[in-house]
Amino acid sequence: MTDVLDGVRDHYRATGLTERLKTVLAAIGPEDRRLEPRQLEALDQFHTRGLAATTELARLAGITADMSVLDVGSGVGGPARFLAATYGCRVTGVDLSEPFVDAARYLTERTGQSGQVSFQTASALELPFDDEGFDIVLLQHVAMNISDRVRLYREIRRVLKPGGRFAIFDVVLNGGEPYYPVPWARTPATSFLLTAAATREAIEPAGFRALAWQDDSEVAKAWIAQLRASPPPSLNLGVVMGPEFAQLSANLGRNLMEGRLGILTAVFEAVSINT
Numbered sequence: 001m002t003d004v005l006d007g008v009r010d011h012y013r014a015t016g017l018t019e020r021l022k023t024v025l026a027a028i029g030p031e032d033r034r035l036e037p038r039q040l041e042a043l044d045q046f047h048t049r050g051l052a053a054t055t056e057l058a059r060l061a062g063i064t065a066d067m068s069v070l071d072v073g074s075g076v077g078g079p080a081r082f083l084a085a086t087y088g089c090r091v092t093g094v095d096l097s098e099p100f101v102d103a104a105r106y107l108t109e110r111t112g113q114s115g116q117v118s119f120q121t122a123s124a125l126e127l128p129f130d131d132e133g134f135d136i137v138l139l140q141h142v143a144m145n146i147s148d149r150v151r152l153y154r155e156i157r158r159v160l161k162p163g164g165r166f167a168i169f170d171v172v173l174n175g176g177e178p179y180y181p182v183p184w185a186r187t188p189a190t191s192f193l194l195t196a197a198a199t200r201e202a203i204e205p206a207g208f209r210a211l212a213w214q215d216d217s218e219v220a221k222a223w224i225a226q227l228r229a230s231p232p233p234s235l236n237l238g239v240v241m242g243p244e245f246a247q248l249s250a251n252l253g254r255n256l257m258e259g260r261l262g263i264l265t266a267v268f269e270a271v272s273i274n275t
């Protein structure tokens with residue numbers, strides 16, 4: 001288990017990330033000028049379809065201002081900042097990668113949201129929170145890095161209030177083995193993809209009932225086609241993952257276009273295990 005977590009940490013090691021962000025953001029404005037969360041969307045939404053996907057998932061999850069939201073595998077914090085800015089809710093992010101958590105805190109200071117949005121370094125398999133503290137848990141493009149899905153979904157259920165909602169946005173196995181490297185793994189050793197059906201079979205026994213279930217593979221393909229037709233913006237996820245990100249991203253596109261991988265959006269309600 002530790003070997004797997006070390007492998008995943010290594011994939012997202014992002015040495016010197018906060019310094020790199022300071023350098024590229026200097027082109028937008030001086031360090032003491034407050035940024036709008038939207039100005040960061042090209043580099044802080046680390047998943048297929050970027051901010052559009054976060055916007056849709058949040059709407060499906062039914063977030064409101066009085067809610068406390070946990071973003072598991074929060075990356076550099078773009079989804080957390082967007083949710084806080086859009087809904088006025090409190091958001092906590094946890095991520096395995098310390099450089100990502102440092103970067104998330106730095107970017108959140110730059111957007112002036114540190115009072116509303118916070119980040120901690122922790123594993124999704126051992127969440128550092130009491131039982132039943134959150135109204136919503138978000139998991140976007142993280143499960144494919146996690147081999148022990150039983151423990152992952154039990155842990156998420158544990159920290160959710162009864163009746164709370166669990167919103168997922170996952171890459172899933174579809175019609176064959178993917179080409180590697182991909183944005184979440186350089187080799188199959190740190191990639192633990194399931195089909196959409198197997199994902200649901202792993203989630204529901206932890207104490208969840210599906211409220212929304214969408215195959216978003218075609219929407220993702222249309223997005224890939226659009227990306228291929230236009231040059232990438234100068235700020236992009238290459239700043240976070242390094243120059244090879246273009247190749248990782250191209251492989252994701254190829255896997256989706258060939259139907260080897262698919263995209264799943266779903267929302268579950270936390271129920272008691274016997275209902």
Ligand SMILES: C[S@@+](CC[C@H](N)C(=O)[O-])C[C@H]1O[C@@H](n2cnc3c(N)ncnc32)[C@H](O)[C@@H]1O
Nearest residue numbers: 045046047073074075095096097123124140145
């Ligand atoms: C593809 S990124 C997605 C980041 C973010 N959810 C987003 O959509 O912008 C995957 C993230 O999951 C984190 N991650 C992977 N395995 C994890 C684990 N066991 N516990 C916590 N975070 C994990 C990685 O460090 C990385 O930040």
